[in-house]
Amino acid sequence: MIKRILIFLCLISFQINFAQSLVSDNTIVSILTVGTADASHSLYGHTALRIKDDSKNIDLVYNYGMFDFSTPNFMFKFVKGDLQYYAAAYPYDDFEYSYRFENRSIYEQVLNLSNAEKEALINKLDVSLSSDDKYYTYKFIDRNCTTKVIDIVNEVLEGKPIVKKNIDSKTYRDVLFPYVENHFYQKLGINIIFGHRVDDQATIMFLPLDLFENLKTTSYKNKPLVTETNVIFEANRPSAFSFLDSIYSLIVVLLLFVVIKKKAMQMTFFLILGAIGLLFSLIGLYSLHQEVLWNYNVLLFNPLFLLLLYFMATNNEKWIKRLSSVCLVFLGIYMVYMLNKVHLFIVAPIVITAAILLFRLIAPKRFSIGRGRTRPY
Known part of the structure; x- marks a missing residue:
């Protein structure tokens, strides 16, 4: 006071x-x-x-x-x-x-x-x-x-x-990207919450x-x-590498979802992505910030994964395959759209993991066989 x-x-x-x-x-x-x-x-x-x-x-x-x-x-x-x-x-x-x-x-x-x-x-x-x-x-x-x-x-x-x-030809996303070079999860979070606006020329x-x-x-x-x-x-800010705050720690976590072929692991992965996608969608409807509008990252963090969870919980194999195919198409569209985006590399592990798990749901006989019988997930 x-x-x-x-x-x-x-x-x-x-x-x-x-x-x-x-x-x-x-x-x-x-x-x-x-x-x-x-x-x-x-x-x-x-x-x-x-x-x-x-x-x-x-x-x-x-x-x-x-x-x-x-x-x-x-x-x-x-x-x-x-x-x-x-x-x-x-x-x-x-x-x-x-x-x-x-x-x-x-x-x-x-x-x-x-x-x-x-x-x-x-x-x-x-x-x-x-x-x-x-x-x-x-x-x-x-x-x-x-x-x-x-x-x-x-x-x-x-x-x-x-x-x-x-x-020059740089976008706002290109300009912002180096600022979080040593903070992987902040870089990931910022780039997936930002939508089309930051891809405009700076x-x-x-x-x-x-x-x-x-x-x-x-x-x-x-x-x-x-x-x-x-x-x-003049600040002295040493940049020390941290495994926990790097893409390598993300890859390790994602490998667990791929290697541990359990239904609960698959559902957890889709729950996380679907919940993030739903949050992005709600923010896009609620927020006045142009930077978060038209967020194409919902093609990866797809709210449809939440609906997929319902069909997985009720063992509805017919709709599991249908919805998985739809999500896989959206994933393909996302990858094509991302080819010239600076944050492609940091989301690539998530894209690959999602693709593998969706393929397993579409063709369970090829991707999940154990103890002499086919498991659905």
Whole structure:
């Protein structure tokens, strides 16, 4: 509570100081880029704005990535896509301390702005804290901490010079894929929950490190927009291989479903895939996030597996074979569609396992013979 009061008083003091006198050459405006970390909310880094003026004893960070875990129905709002993020300003020392504590790199790019542009930007920042603009509906690609910083800086610059330059054939999924290189199950989860939207060409600059690289070559009024780049903190994040968090551990688990030819194992496998597929389908109907809509991964994580479980439980061999054949066709369509997708390799073990188990249900005499008689599963 005391900390919040101090921050509030600091903001009031900041606004009064700038109301009394215009900004000067001592006023520094910079974009801060924070590196990645292991937690799901920190996988892609962070962007913020810094306003510093030593002559007025001012050093504040404007952060558009704030959200409140205590928000009622937080998880439902986050999944649905109507969770309100908000802007906040607080002392730079607190900002730096928190990310040093998390062992995340901090980079600063000082912007080459005129005093009039600095003043216009500071006024816009103040308005964004004291009006309805303080809150915004978070969108993973279209509206986040990075895009908000880009938008508010571009508003005070002629011609909106901060734009994505390195546009090529890469999709958003291609761009995101390397960020979870050492976190296999996070990589798997992210790629199967995302649908068709992230396979579009990456034309929006929405990642902090992408903005950081683009700013290096951004010109404004025939001069570099960034006059100085400072490495405030360089994190040492060793990447150690973990078998448990790798594709090899997934393969071992899937091999158990293939090798142990028990009906219970088959049913468990189809229950897991079917339940995940049902969840994806419900999220697609419920959520406003474009990234999770039209999720073709339900062809692999097929909700029809849940219906197949019913026929397996009732030993209805006729419908077991029919539904297994239908699921196998969907699996084939999925594989064809996935041929040019970057996450094909990480889902391939699941696809192969599902295909083997479905073939066993379709032709049990070929795939499951023991003790002189044919077993149905």
